[in-house]
Amino acid sequence: MLSPYYIQLVILVGINTIMASSLNLIIGYTGQLSIGHAAFMSIGAYASALVTVHFNFPFIASLLFGALVATLFGLLIGAPTLKLKGDYLAIATLGFCEIVRIVFLNLDITGGSVGLRGIPKKTTLLTVVVAVLITIFVLNRIINSRIGRALIAIREDETAAESMGINTTYYKVICFGVGAFFGGLGGGLFAHFFRFIQPNSFGFMCSIEHLCMVVLGGMGSMWGAFIGATAITAIPELLRFLGDFADYRMVIYGAILVIMMRVRPQGIIGQRLSADQVSIGEKLFNRWAGMGTGGKRG
C-alpha cells in the first residue's frame, strides 16, 4: 500500500488540483488576472474548521459551509473589482488576500497568529478524489455551457462580448463566485487533513503557487490545471532526493518555472496560437521579468 508520505502527497495534489482548476476558470477561461486565490482557500478553511470544532457539523456540511462562505466573499470581492482590468485587478485581488490574512491574524475566534488547532482529521484520500472529480465535472459543465461561452467571450474581448449582448458584469460575478466556491472547498479539505491552520499558510506565496499551477499547466485547459498542480506539488518533493543538492531545490524549482515560461509560455498543455499572438503566460513572464511588452490590458 501507499505509505503515509505518498498519501499526503496525493491528497495535496488533489487539493491543489481543485485550487488550480477553480482559479483556471477565473484566469484561463475568463481572462481575469486574479492573484488572491489563497484568500478563498483561507476563508473556506477557517469557516469549515470553525463549524466543525464549535458546532460539530458533519464533515460534508462543514465543507459546504466553508465553500459557501468563500462564495459569498467571492461575490463581494467580485462586484467592486469587476471594473478593473489586468494589472489593476491583480493588485486588488492581491490586496484582498492580504486583508483576509491580516483579519484572521487578529481575530480571536481564529486563534490569531497561533492558528487554529485541534481540527478533527476527516479528509481522506477518498474524499479528496471524490471532491476533485466533482470539481472537474462541475467546472467542465460550466465551461461547456452558455455561461462558459460568455466567459470565454469576455476573455477574448470584453467590449465585443458586451456588443454581443453578454452581460459581462453578471458573468464575471458568477465566475468569481464559482471560483471562490471551489477555492473554499479546497480550503476545507486542507483544514480537515492537516488539522491545523494558520493565516500565513494562505498568504501571497500560496496564491502565487496557484497561479504558477495554472500558467505552467496551460491556461484554459482542465487537464492543464491538473498537470500544473501535480508538477508544482511534486517537483519540490522529488528534488528532495537530490541528496547533497537538496539545499538548492527551491532554486532549481524556480529555474524550472522560468525556463518553462520561456520555452513553452502557453503551458504544458494549451496550444500556441500563432507567432504574432502573445499568450497570457508570455505576458506574465515579460511583465514580471520587467521587460514590459504587455499593454494595460492583461
Added chain:
Amino acid sequence: MLKVEGVSTFYGNIQALRQIQIKVKPGEIVTLIGANGVGKTTTLKTISGLIRASEGRVLFNGQDITAEPPHKIVEMGISQVPEGRCVFPRLSLRENLEMGAFIRQDKETIAQDVEQVFETFPQLKGRDRQLAGTLSGGEQQMLAMGRALMSKPKLLLLDEPSMGLAPMIVVEIFKIIEEINRQGTTILLVEQNAQLALKTAHRGYVMETGQVVLQGATDTLLNNDQVRRAYLGEG
C-alpha cells in the same frame, strides 16, 4: 426607428457630445462623418449603452433606451460592430459567429444563419475552423459584421468599417453594407472615409467637436461646398 434627442455625454469632466440630434428611419443607411476625435464612436457607444448619456434621450422604436444596459439593447435589436473590429481572436470563425447569436433562444436556426452569413461574405466560406485572429484585416471586418448580423438586428451600428483597410477591400465591404441593407437591415454607419460613406448612405450627418454641424440627404451633402472642402479634399 432610432431617435437621438439632445444627447450629451461626458468622459469624467470632459464633454464629448453636445446635444446630439440624430434620426434613423426604417430601411435607411444613415452615415455619421467627421474627423478623428469629434465624437463619432462616443455617439455609437451612447446609443448601444456602453456609455451613459448625461443629458437627452435615445429612443428606439418609440421606447426610451437611454438607461438600458448594453445587453438589453442588443436584445431589443440594435447590434454594434465596434471600432477596430474586435473579433474573438482565439476562437474559430464559426465560434465567433455563434457568439454573435448569444442572446437568441431559437437554437435550431442558428446553423442556418451561419450559412447565410457565409453567403453574404463568400470570402469567409469554407474557413469555419480557422482562428479569427489569423484572418486579414478585411476578413476580420467581414467576420465582425457577420457576427453582428447573427443577433438578427433591426438596426446595425458600424464604426469605421474602412479603418486600416486597403481601398479595394473597402469598396468590397461597402458593397456588402449595401447588400445587408437591401436585405432589410437599417444601418447607422460611422466613417472617416466621407466620400464612400456619402455615396453609400441615403442621409448623412456631419460632426465637429461633439456636435452635429450639418445634415441632409447625401446627394446634397456631396455637393455642399463646406463638405467638399473639409471632407472630400476638393476646392
